[in-house]
Amino acid sequence: MPFMLRRLYRFMTRHIDGILLCGIVLLMFTGLLVLLSASNGSYVRVSGQLVNMLVALGVMWLFANIPPHYLMRMALPLFVLGCGLLIGVALFGDVVNGARRWLHVGVTRIQPSELMKIALPLMLAWYFNRNEASLKLRNYAIAALILAFPAALIVRQPDLGTALLIIASGSYVIFLAGLSWRVIATLFVAGLASLPFLWSVLHDYQRQRIMTLLDPTGDPLGTGYHTIQSTIAVGSGGILGKGWMNGTQTHLDFIPERTTDFIFAVYAEEFGLLGNAVLLVLYLFLIGRAMVITANAPTLFARLLAGAITLTFFTYAFVNIGMVSGILPVVGVPLPLISYGGTSLVSICLGFGILMSINTHKKLVQT
Amino acid sequence: MSELSINPGIEIRDSERELDRFRRRLAILGFFVLTLFSLLLLRFFYLQVIQHGHYSTLAEANRISILPIAPHRGIIVDRNGVMLAHNYSAYTLEITPSKVQNLDDTIDALATIVEITPRDRRRFRKLLEESKRFESLPIRTRLSDEEIARFAVHRYRFPGVDAKARLFRQYPQGEMFSHVVGHIGRINQREVEQLEKEDRLANYRGSDYIGKTGLEQSYEKFLHGTTGVEEVEVDSGGRAVRTLSRTPPVSGNNLVLNLDAKLQEVAYNAFGDRRGALVAIDPATGGILAFVSKPGFDPNLFVDGIDPQSWSELNGSPDKPLLNRASAGTYPPGSTFKPFMALAALFYGKRTPQQAISDPGYYMFGGHRFRDDKVDGHGMVDMYKSIVVSCDTYYYVLANDLGIDPIARFMALFGFGSRTGIDIAGEVTGVLPSTEWKMRRFSKPEQKKWYAGETISVGIGQGYNNYTPLQLASATATLANDGVMFRPHIVNYIEDIRTRDKTPIEPKPLRDLGLNPEHIKVIKDAMVGVNKEGTSARVFAGAPYTSAGKTGTSQVIAIKQGEKYVESRVAEQHRDHALFIAYAPADKPTIALAVIAENSGFGARAAAPVARQVLDYHLLGKLPQATEGKR
Numbered sequence: 001m002p003f004m005l006r007r008l009y010r011f012m013t014r015h016i017d018g019i020l021l022c023g024i025v026l027l028m029f030t031g032l033l034v035l036l037s038a039s040n041g042s043y044v045r046v047s048g049q050l051v052n053m054l055v056a057l058g059v060m061w062l063f064a065n066i067p068p069h070y071l072m073r074m075a076l077p078l079f080v081l082g083c084g085l086l087i088g089v090a091l092f093g094d095v096v097n098g099a100r101r102w103l104h105v106g107v108t109r110i111q112p113s114e115l116m117k118i119a120l121p122l123m124l125a126w127y128f129n130r131n132e133a134s135l136k137l138r139n140y141a142i143a144a145l146i147l148a149f150p151a152a153l154i155v156r157q158p159d160l161g162t163a164l165l166i167i168a169s170g171s172y173v174i175f176l177a178g179l180s181w182r183v184i185a186t187l188f189v190a191g192l193a194s195l196p197f198l199w200s201v202l203h204d205y206q207r208q209r210i211m212t213l214l215d216p217t218g219d220p221l222g223t224g225y226h227t228i229q230s231t232i233a234v235g236s237g238g239i240l241g242k243g244w245m246n247g248t249q250t251h252l253d254f255i256p257e258r259t260t261d262f263i264f265a266v267y268a269e270e271f272g273l274l275g276n277a278v279l280l281v282l283y284l285f286l287i288g289r290a291m292v293i294t295a296n297a298p299t300l301f302a303r304l305l306a307g308a309i310t311l312t313f314f315t316y317a318f319v320n321i322g323m324v325s326g327i328l329p330v331v332g333v334p335l336p337l338i339s340y341g342g343t344s345l346v347s348i349c350l351g352f353g354i355l356m357s358i359n360t361h362k363k364l365v366q367t
Numbered sequence: 368m369s370e371l372s373i374n375p376g377i378e379i380r381d382s383e384r385e386l387d388r389f390r391r392r393l394a395i396l397g398f399f400v401l402t403l404f405s406l407l408l409l410r411f412f413y414l415q416v417i418q419h420g421h422y423s424t425l426a427e428a429n430r431i432s433i434l435p436i437a438p439h440r441g442i443i444v445d446r447n448g449v450m451l452a453h454n455y456s457a458y459t460l461e462i463t464p465s466k467v468q469n470l471d472d473t474i475d476a477l478a479t480i481v482e483i484t485p486r487d488r489r490r491f492r493k494l495l496e497e498s499k500r501f502e503s504l505p506i507r508t509r510l511s512d513e514e515i516a517r518f519a520v521h522r523y524r525f526p527g528v529d530a531k532a533r534l535f536r537q538y539p540q541g542e543m544f545s546h547v548v549g550h551i552g553r554i555n556q557r558e559v560e561q562l563e564k565e566d567r568l569a570n571y572r573g574s575d576y577i578g579k580t581g582l583e584q585s586y587e588k589f590l591h592g593t594t595g596v597e598e599v600e601v602d603s604g605g606r607a608v609r610t611l612s613r614t615p616p617v618s619g620n621n622l623v624l625n626l627d628a629k630l631q632e633v634a635y636n637a638f639g640d641r642r643g644a645l646v647a648i649d650p651a652t653g654g655i656l657a658f659v660s661k662p663g664f665d666p667n668l669f670v671d672g673i674d675p676q677s678w679s680e681l682n683g684s685p686d687k688p689l690l691n692r693a694s695a696g697t698y699p700p701g702s703t704f705k706p707f708m709a710l711a712a713l714f715y716g717k718r719t720p721q722q723a724i725s726d727p728g729y730y731m732f733g734g735h736r737f738r739d740d741k742v743d744g745h746g747m748v749d750m751y752k753s754i755v756v757s758c759d760t761y762y763y764v765l766a767n768d769l770g771i772d773p774i775a776r777f778m779a780l781f782g783f784g785s786r787t788g789i790d791i792a793g794e795v796t797g798v799l800p801s802t803e804w805k806m807r808r809f810s811k812p813e814q815k816k817w818y819a820g821e822t823i824s825v826g827i828g829q830g831y832n833n834y835t836p837l838q839l840a841s842a843t844a845t846l847a848n849d850g851v852m853f854r855p856h857i858v859n860y861i862e863d864i865r866t867r868d869k870t871p872i873e874p875k876p877l878r879d880l881g882l883n884p885e886h887i888k889v890i891k892d893a894m895v896g897v898n899k900e901g902t903s904a905r906v907f908a909g910a911p912y913t914s915a916g917k918t919g920t921s922q923v924i925a926i927k928q929g930e931k932y933v934e935s936r937v938a939e940q941h942r943d944h945a946l947f948i949a950y951a952p953a954d955k956p957t958i959a960l961a962v963i964a965e966n967s968g969f970g971a972r973a974a975a976p977v978a979r980q981v982l983d984y985h986l987l988g989k990l991p992q993a994t995e996g997k998r
Contacts (some may be wrong), residue, residue, distance in 0.1 A: 175396070176389060176392050228433075231422070232426050234414050235419060235425075236419070236426035238415050238419045239415060239416060249426050268411070269426075273412065273416060276408075276415070277411075280404050280407065280408065283404075284401075291397055295390050307396070311396055322407065325407070325411065326414075
């Protein structure tokens with residue numbers, strides 16, 4: 001019997017990275033605590049989220065067991081499927097809240113931009129890996145096109161937030177693949193130079209939105225309201241916080257979407273600067289471990305994919321926290337591993353599953 | 368791969384270098400991560416240490432809440448200040464469904480305290496289906512002081528139920544103005560999406576209502592006003608205890624119309640119990656003086672969501688009270704088309720005024736006998752007589768001589784078959800027949816072809832001709848104004864309630880048709896003749912002013928009556944429509960109008976008397992005897 005148990009244990013843990021898992025579980029646990037407070041002590045959402053977490057961990061285990069070269073084979077088909085679905089959305093998608101993001105597939109509906117979040121870095125990593133022997137400027141240009149096509153479709157939906165995140169994840173791959181500094185500098189200067197032009201072609205209402213980002217008090221009834229209230233929550237938390245379940249902003253309904261995108265406001269109000277520092281350290285711990293895995297990945301494909309997953313995870317955390325504390329625009333990005341919601345949890349854990357796979361399969365090959 | 372086998376050493380060194388570069392880049396990104404996280408820490412330090420006092424004050428001592436304050440909607444008055452749409456304050460009883468355990472029980476319990484009719488319940492159900500669970504929805508409106516007091520006593524029993532002071536929209540003139548003033552109603556999901564798309568949603572935070580039809584809809588942007596903001600301090604229970612700052616709302620602008628409410632009333636009542644429409648226009652400006660579609664409906668029913676029963680009564684009525692006959696109903700113009708046909712003949716040089724034909728009482732074309740009203744014919748008929756006695760034969764021949772496309776080109780100048788651009792929505796184009804129109808309209812090849820015989824009946828305003836009363840009135844006004852056409856508009860000016868600034872809706876000349884004044888004079892003289900010695904002479908007998916007119920009778924084919932006929936009405940609904948166009952005074956017109964009385968027979972009998980009453984009131988201030996003192 002102990003033999004059977006040991007085999008089962010080994011089967012379960014063979015491809016799991018203990019350090020990553022430890023960080024993930026700590027963050028998830030924090031998330032459950034905050035969620036309990038954010039939903040005023042009701043266990044309905046908490047238990048729902050617990051189920052989501054178990055599912056996400058299952059997905060993580062599954063992907064940790066898939067060797068990277070299987071993923072490599074999936075890259076092109078997944079990307080083509082993702083683009084096809086995005087085109088489908090543009091043509092036949094459902095309009096929800098003024099944006100066309102959802103596509104009916106049989107009985108359910110899906111948001112293909114979610115799929116793109118993983119399909120695009122996968123595709124780019126595959127593409128660079130394929131041309132590894134002779135990477136020329138032309139290859140980077142093609143990579144930029146691969147990035148631009150789905151990004152443009154998502155901008156059109158319109159879903160500027162998701163588009164920017166996807167552009168970021170693709171840019172990380174291109175940067176890591178070794179795009180020369182001279183090109184980067186040129187692009188940077190060109191981007192700065194075209195800003196006045198971009199501003200002039202924007203619609204009045206788009207300019208208005210940008211102005212609201214810079215000065216949220218200008219639109220206290222619209223999106224500014226979120227920022228004003230969440231900033232108050234963070235600021236009033238002080239150094240030690242108001243204590244778990246004691247945030248007034250949270251419990252008096254001032255923080256909108258406080259279980260999902262704005263959950264960090266709840267956390268910051270109740271746990272203060274100290275809690276925030278701990279949270280950042282937890283994230284850094286995960287990111288650091290992921291970077292180590294990235295640096296030691298055996299192939300260019302694995303390195304680029306691992307790098308993209310790591311940096312995208314960081315970007316989500318940074319953009320969300322930045323938005324809640326009022327230094328970044330309000331875009332619909334959940335706080336990774338903490339916000340309520342299954343989709344985000346699953347896609348984050350899927351990424352970590354791939355990281356674990358990259359790390360552990362390399363070792364198997366070596367031994 | 369082949370290089371690898373030839374010289375593995377280089378390849379490995381290469382990939383070592385690649386790996387080094389990759390790790391350098393990764394390190395740069397690691398630095399990037401640390402930098403941005405430090406930025407966050409700095410921000411936290413700023414918010415939670417340096418500004419902590421400030422935010423604590425906001426959050427702890429002053430738990431502020433930002434509340435929208437809905438602006439007062441602008442009022443709508445006629446040219447003399449008669450109120451057509453205004454607001455009054457009253458209490459409503461509202462339920463927030465998400466805060467209530469059992470809706471039915473709550474409503475039953477409420478019903479023991481204040482009166483709740485089955486109609487209130489039905490309306491509430493309908494609202495519930497259309498809205499989100501956390502919106503508060505009215506179960507009862509316009510509560511009396513006594514009811515409010517009773518509810519206040521029992522309030523503790525009803526969590527999620529509140530009495531709120533609200534502004535209500537009221538339309539004191541009721542059904543008479545239902546189609547022109549329109550009404551507001553509760554904002555639905557589609558409108559929310561539309562507002563969001565136009566980035567106007569924030570301004571509707573405190574608003575429950577939006578213009579749905581008529582002027583209320585087309586001038587929504589002016590009427591609504593700007594929502595104010597109030598920052599209030601709330602206690603731990605969330606109740607407002609003190610106002611911190613207040614940006615007052617800016618009331619919506621008022622609309623002052625060209626419409627004369629009294630004239631509208633005279634016209635509306637002049638129809639008696641007939642269905643029909645009347646549009647009266649000031650020819651010199653295009654200002655709409657009266658805009659009647661009868662029967663109307665009570666717009667007040669729609670403000671808080673109409674209950675399903677009243678809705679199906681209105682929607683299912685064979686009289687179609689919801690149809691705006693004046694601009695969305697189309698009718699063949701019948702003989703009112705003849706003055707324009709005669710003008711076309713002069714325009715194209717196909718007739719002189721003196722040129723006469725002999726009318727045997729019919730016109731033979733392609734083996735078909737087109738009959739005149741008068742069996743024996745009118746004898747020798749020139750242009751003047753053709754209009755005064757309304758001779759059909761003259762226009763059969765003329766139509767054939769002109770041909771359908773020249774007719775269509777000329778009539779298009781007067782706006783027949785196209786929208787006038789009036790300032791309310793829902794206007795239809797009608798049908799100005801031409802060979803091109805028929806090509807587009809029909810799909811089968813044999814139907815696409817225009818047959819010469821079809822031109823003949825177009826000449827007397829029948830056939831495919833189909834126009835709105837508004838188009839007919841606008842064309843008449845254009846003729847009265849010697850060929851200068853104005854865009855018809857209902858609103859005279861928009862008034863800013865604070866500054867009293869008036870923004871006039873400028874009279875907008877659409878085009879000068881550039882017609883020969885001599886030609887116009889011929890037609891105008893003949894139309895004066897109609898009221899003096901012609902088909903409507905008896906109706907206008909004894910009028911102390913000179914007027915011009917033209918009667919018309921049109922066969923019923925246009926307006927789609929519901930598929931389900933009420934048996935006893937069938938005969939009536941097949942009767943002809945009576946039409947009349949007129950303007951006065953003949954030498955310097957201040958009013959031009961078109962009247963249609965559905966299924967009422969000859970124009971002279973049913974429609975001309977309506978016009979007479981309207982002209983009498985407009986020019987003489989004289990109220991019609993029969994209806995005086997009725998309202």
